[in-house]
Amino acid sequence: MGRIALVYGGIAGLIVVSSIVIGFLLGADHGDGGMLLGYLIMIVALTLIFLGVKQFRDRNNGGVIKFGPALLLGVMIAVVAGAFYVAGWEGYLAATNYTFMDSYVEHTLKAKEAAGLAGEALAREAEKLKVMAEEYKNPLFRAGITFLEIFPVGIVIALISAALLQNPKVLPARAR
Numbered sequence: 001m002g003r004i005a006l007v008y009g010g011i012a013g014l015i016v017v018s019s020i021v022i023g024f025l026l027g028a029d030h031g032d033g034g035m036l037l038g039y040l041i042m043i044v045a046l047t048l049i050f051l052g053v054k055q056f057r058d059r060n061n062g063g064v065i066k067f068g069p070a071l072l073l074g075v076m077i078a079v080v081a082g083a084f085y086v087a088g089w090e091g092y093l094a095a096t097n098y099t100f101m102d103s104y105v106e107h108t109l110k111a112k113e114a115a116g117l118a119g120e121a122l123a124r125e126a127e128k129l130k131v132m133a134e135e136y137k138n139p140l141f142r143a144g145i146t147f148l149e150i151f152p153v154g155i156v157i158a159l160i161s162a163a164l165l166q167n168p169k170v171l172p173a174r175a176r
Helices: 002-026 032-045 047-060 067-095 100-114 119-136 139-165
Strands: none
Touching: 002 032, 002 047, 002 067, 032 047, 032 139, 047 067, 047 139, 067 139, 100 119, 119 139
């Protein structure tokens, strides 16, 4: 189980990290479209949870698996993918001299101002963002926040995978 989690989680994590690197090289911004694309890439990459659980069910368990072990394996794959994602994000931040949060705050304030927020309300938002930017300087806080971007997506996919693959009639193993 551990080997499958490392392999499939590592591949999923590398897919997501590769998208960060490609985005960086292409000069992509972190606007709403970028966030939507990022989560879409996470969903596609984390389909490896389904493939990993299916491989374990078919090759190691004779084509059957209970919900609990399937969910456990799915969560293990999600944890490994999350660890790769955190490491990749930290690498991205280092490569960009940790300027992400400054540009994020600037972009967010401009968007709120364009939406009509002004005066005291805008000042409150700016203060909230300033506090968040200060917290983001702490690597442990940042790692936790980054991990929580991908891990819940992995949990959902692990739950769906476990629910589907506990039924041996769903994509049954082919005879060898």
